[in-house]
Amino acid sequence: MTFKNFHFELDDDGVATVLIDRHDASMNTLGEELVLELASVVDRLEEDDVRAVVIGSAKKDFLAGADIRMFSSLSSQDEAIEALGALHAPFDRIEALHRTAGKPVVAAIDGACLGGGLELALAASIRVCTNNSRTQLGQPEVQLGLIPGAGGTQRLPELIGLASGLEMIVSGKPVRPYKARKLGLVDEVVPKEFLLDIARKRALESRDSEPQQRVIALDLSAKTLQRLALEKNPAGRSLLFKKATELMMKETGGHYPAPERAIEAIQIGAEHGRDAGIAAELRFFAELVLTPESAALQSIFFATQSLKGDSGVDSEATPRKVDSIAVLGGGLMGAGIGSVSAIKAGAIVRFKEVDTAGVGRGLAHVSKSVGKHAKRRRMTAFEVEKIMNRVTGSSSWKGFGRTDLVIEAVFEDLDLKRSMLADVERVTEPGTIFASNTSSIPITAIAAHAARPEDVIGMHYFSPVEKMPLLEIVATEATSDETTATAVAVGKAQGKTVIVVNDGTGFYTTRVLGPYSNEAGFLLEEGASVEDIDGAMTDWGFPVGPLLLADEVGIDVGAHIAVIMADAFGSRMQGPAFMKNLVADDRKGRKNGKGFYLYDKGERQGVDDSVYEVLGVGGRIAVSRTDIQERMSLAFINEAARCLEDGILRSARDGDIGAIYGLGYPPFRGGPFWTIDQMGAQAVVDKLIILAAKHGERFEPAQILRDHAADGSKFR
């Protein structure tokens, strides 16, 4: 029997091996056609000559989940329920093969087994996976604003317990093979080469062994006791769900309906049985798939995917090979850049610092960072040693001659950066790229006297480099496409999501923060409290408020940038004058323990009320939360639109991704351009006009917004 998307083979023992092999894609995902065909595969498995079943994959991954594009075409809840039903039916019938027909079903898992893929595996009676580093199992649906929709909310907790099931589904984080075995998610972890043989063997053994009562050993481990106490009685259970909900709300701030619904579906299943649970799962999924949150999260997913395939240039220029990266400056940023270059990109890294102690700090940072991988057993001691042996440093210019890429992360000072560039041009050969990690100085200015301006570019990382996912690459008019493509390839190898922007003061990410930060200042001036301003913006979905952000970045740094921005963009970018009082009062934020907030031994306390006096503003008055949110967000959005209008941004997509991954713009809002599209450009323009009338020209709508409002077109 032949199928388009499956290999089917029946051996002499009656073991049927089904290998998933989607014919029209390089990766196995659950598309409409494959799901339809799965039903006929199950028809075949239900025939009498099949006595046991092994389900595996003919590709590198088992099954990476549903084809997400399938969801975006859904337009009503009924349609969604129908589509899911087509998935539930064959999964239920696979479960029936072993539950009622006595045919063991073994899922043989290698590579990604995610979402619908894991749900298929959960329908089997036995799960065997490989110890391959690609192998991971999970239900990542919440990351797309959804919940598992093919029985996962029920079968997973049934298999591994409520606590672990909740953890996996609510966090969306996949687990690796040995963790999966520990959780009881898989029964056995085997070498890849033996996977199918062992799976067939287990299928046969399981069929031939008499169904017998498993001897239950007396298990008094803390975990088991906890499970008994919490999961097996109603009071414990309700406590468990209460805790899970509290934790989740703390994480999501109530902005994400999917994890809430996931918990609810699991709870219904636990309390009222599988059928009720499945019904809830279907209903919630159908509801979620149409929410704006899910649409926004899906748009981010697609944008990130499309950025992965984007070379960063419009021409056919291809990246040069980069084996060695030099980092100038071993401070927090430089060391972080060195760290991702060595650990993620596998490059040979060399630090340049003013003295050997500085070199040592850079090396120590990488060593600590790589040590974390060893601690989590993601790396062996030898791999750690090998990475550290690729990282060197010097306080002289010795040994930088044949570097492919030099990234400077020295102090934000134009003359210093220019002298670094001159030094690098002196000691390196043509073709060595000089990248600046400046966050505010135009690259064109740094490259003003460059001998090889085509090799000069900006690579703007965010702190802490190891954690922050964005890299903003800044190309000048002189930067060659080859240089840009090379920097983009390096950034991707470093594990970053990369956007390429054109040079201009503040590029994109620093520039949009300008009016946003200024607006926080104006609000302070008008009498809003620090708590109100920061509280309004975290409530709007930012991870931290603008004033806490200023403390984190450094008020001195912020003030420095504010001057640069005002110089470049004139009065509309002019913040309140009183902000300079903070610098005069030596308030630098977290780093010197003095800012908008109080700090005790580096730990942030409450708002420092003395700040109002320093600013010279009067008593606090209540400003409505929605007013704050509207002014702050529109200041941000309007400037993002100007960046697109001025050609700083290559696309609205990049503007959304840059804001989310670099600045913490709320993901459920999909980015500033996604937000405009949701609100409608006309509505945005209208609001801006009102604000401009009230507060002045800084709210003057960007021309591009007016254009979109006029023709009703969308940005994304």
Added chain:
Amino acid sequence: MAAKKSRRVAIVDGLRTPFTKSASGLLKHQSTLDMSSAVVEELVARSGVDTSALDRLVFGTVVQDVDSPNIAREIVLAGPMPDTTDAFSVTRACATSTQSFIDGAQAILLGDVDIVITGGAESLSNPPITYSDRFTDILLEANAARDLPGKVRAFSRVRPRDLAPHTPAIAERSTDETMGDSAEKMARENGIAREDQDKYALESHTKTIAAWEAGVFDNEVMPYPLPPQYKETLERDTIPRADSTLEKLSTLRPVFDRTYGSVTAGNSSPLTDGAAALLLMDESVAKALGYEPKAYLRSYSFAAVDPNWQLLMGPALATPIALDRAGMTLDDLDLIDMHEAFAAQVLSNVQAFASESFARERLGRDKAIGEIDETKFNIYGGSISIGHPFGATGARQIMTMANELDRRGGGTALVTQCAAGGIGAAVILEK
């Protein structure tokens, strides 16, 4: 494979870690492999050599680490070069990194390789400690025992004396004589006075201190940031002493022969930790890649003597052969760099170079090798003042002389060592 006559071994670059007394503990936490990796990776960075073009790595130590007996291959596997890079390890006592250098050179001359890194290292601050044969037997038996009672039975035979660790002694296996004993014997038999030894040692320190001040070593000694904390960086050698005086040296007690002896810690090379590496290429390859070689290999020789006679006369034995092969006499040389195991050994060799009777009796020649011109000799000091990591000294000497020839814009230099087992090595460099 036919030898390609046109080939010439170019010393393109060299680098070493700072050398420190093992007793100082400064490099205690760096294994021989750690130091070797550090120096090789820094040499690769500084020279900018394309590691994928590197054909081979030859490295050596004297006291081997049981975890990395083929240290050269371990350096490759843990280092910045491709895993496909060929590598092997050598040992030839204190001439180990002269041997690795010659192994690399020979392969270049044969046309086997174009680019090779050679070198050596030694960590004497964490020597491998072994147990008595009896205790080793018990451990193996316990390990093989299938059950707990078996293991207990094995361990029940342990006696306190079994637990005394054995550290490797620096003694000749065949004669049971320590190096120091050999030096004492040479001082005695050759009539080298204590005062001359102390004077020699003092001069050695003076010259090394001056060399550091003049920046001679700036390009060949790397600052070494010390893992795992990287808080300390070992910037330079810690052995040369600016405050040494003849008076102070004369008060030191002899260590090997406490009654009649003259060899002291002050006029001997100290037990030292450190590593050194050289980058060699065929001349035409080096030039094609844009490198200006520091110096070239002109000739070399190894020779040996019966350890029962005077163990450390290697330089006087190997040098005349290398000179013959170079078609030179001692006077033709611009520089002579002799390994300083002990002042007594250096002075014995200097004496032998000038001695006709030595030439007749030991070399079967009728003329002495020649009088050594002091102004050409160990101009930057030597192992007494710089230190002597057994596996790294040869490479250290070759690099310093190659750099000196480069600085002078030409000339010839002899590098020579004595080594345990009665071995001698001599290398002549030219530019």
